[in-house]
Amino acid sequence: MSLYSVQKLLYQLNRDPGVRKRFDAERAALLDEYELSGEERTAIESGDVGLLYVMGVNGQILMHYAALLGQPWDVYINAMREGVRKHGPVRAGLYSMLKDRRR
Numbered sequence: 001m002s003l004y005s006v007q008k009l010l011y012q013l014n015r016d017p018g019v020r021k022r023f024d025a026e027r028a029a030l031l032d033e034y035e036l037s038g039e040e041r042t043a044i045e046s047g048d049v050g051l052l053y054v055m056g057v058n059g060q061i062l063m064h065y066a067a068l069l070g071q072p073w074d075v076y077i078n079a080m081r082e083g084v085r086k087h088g089p090v091r092a093g094l095y096s097m098l099k100d101r102r103r
Contacts (some may be wrong), residue, residue, distance in 0.1 A: 003056050003092050004099060005034040009044065010057065014064040050083020056092030 003010045009031070012019045031041055043051040047069045052062055066076040084090070 002035045002037060002040060005036055005063055006040050006044070006052065006055065009034045009036075010052075010061045010065045013068060014061065020068070029035055047071075048083070049079035050081075051087055052083075053080040053082045054090055055089040056090055 005079070008085060013023055019030070022050060027045065031044065036044070039056065042048070043055065049066050049069070049071065052065070053059075057065075062080075066079070071079065
């Protein structure tokens with residue numbers, strides 16, 4: 001997995017209007033410039049915030065990407081929860097999963 005490349009791309013999407021324009025106009029060519037696995041590329045292309053979260057993408061970067069996709073806050077939060085339910089616990093990064101202690 002190339003978590004650094006994923007986060008670099010998403011960070012640049014969040015910060016650079018030129019990268020955002022390329023993402024809309026020539027997405028495949030832009031993504032080719034980053035060392036992404038097939039799973040990472042698919043998650044970015046499809047806007048799968050939940051899978052990106054499980055891959056370990058930083059929440060601050062991911063939050064801005066979700067906003068770029070037009071996702072409201074509650075949709076973003078639910079996408080992360082659904083990602084864990086569908087793909088399992090966070091694989092990398094700074095996050096840890098806490099067990100639900102409710103009974």
